[in-house]
Amino acid sequence: MDACHAIRRRRPMRVLIPRGGSWGDDVARRVTEAGFEPLILPLVQIEPAEDQQQLQAMFGHLADGRFDWLVVTSQSTVRVLPRVPASVSVAAVGNVTAAALRERGVPVAFIPTKQSAAGLVDEWPIREGRVLWPHALDAKPTIADGLRQHGMQLSEVVAYRTSPVFDSADQLVEAIETGAMPVIDADALRQQEEMQAAGQDGSEGVLTAVEPAETPIDAVLVTSGSVAKQVARLGLAPATRIIAIGEQTAEDCGRSGLQVAAIAKHPSAAGLVDALVAAA
Known part of the structure; x- marks a missing residue:
């Protein structure tokens, strides 16, 4: 086995979390506890x-x-x-x-x-x-x-x-690769400021828009049809695991050309991460 393959085996699976705020933070914590590397990058905005x-x-x-x-x-x-x-x-x-x-x-x-x-x-x-x-x-x-x-x-x-948060597919891919984020998630920013004020590092263990993203995406947690459309724009590798939050979202993924690896038994943060662990 060459050095490159050894590095790939050692690095944790990187999981794209396409929603920010308190929900994204909760999922990121669960993803980290499961032994994976979370990347929070909101893809849609309300x-x-x-x-x-x-x-x-x-x-x-x-x-x-x-x-x-x-x-x-x-x-x-x-x-x-x-x-x-x-x-x-x-x-x-x-x-x-x-x-x-x-x-x-x-x-x-x-x-x-x-x-x-x-x-x-x-x-x-x-x-x-x-x-x-x-x-x-x-x-x-x-x-x-x-x-x-x-x-x-x-x-x-x-x-x-x-x-969509990103106007073009190129801008979206660039955000994944470089961390160039055009929008700041207000909830996540507020929470990070609160944690820093308390003497804690709010970003420890979680890749966000301000950190470089140099390794590929191994899995994506898809929470809606609108998110599925944006994930499809990424042109991810066929081996990327797509985890859907429910049956309806899984159908939306299929319509967007995404092959679903697992569906959460319960439409929740815990259910998504449980499905991720099972698929991994």
Whole structure:
């Protein structure tokens, strides 16, 4: 065995974490504890819905009690929600979204066993009533079509948009190779400042945008269809392990030309890392 191969065998697997903030930090910690090398590099960013007038009008109807149910299918939706009246039952697509709702003081009445849009539709508990579904601009119609088929009076509105952090594939690849990051993640920066103020090094063991990335990517943790599209732009080697957070994301990966190596049994940070360990 030559020296180059020996070095490759000794270096830990590098795992791309395409989301920042507290979630990315949590995943990075778990990846490190599993014996791998995390690289946090957000690939998508959340932007406000273009039609704010329509969004606020729908939220006004929600506050007035005109809906029986509120369906929430992402943490990004939770961030823009107003106060939810006690008369409204809330459905969350999965445990992660439900946890974000509860942190906001919003009780959750329904979580499907199969934590996906299809699972929510298949297990929907009632067959009449008024539903509001605020969602991403590029959301698939699974929820809307399925609940209407169940007899629900569904209203939907765009709550936010996702856009790529990097304008071109070349810029994205350069960020992976050199650490040239055009956007600073505010949550991660704030946490790092807090840790440094306490005399700790907030970046120890985690590669970020300010550190060079000289070794290849061995695995990517994909958390959404929008992230899958950006990962596909990287042109990663066929041997790169793609780990999907759920069945729906795995399908999105396939549509983007990515071959999935493993799917998390539970759509959470712990579930993703468990799937990574199994695939590795």
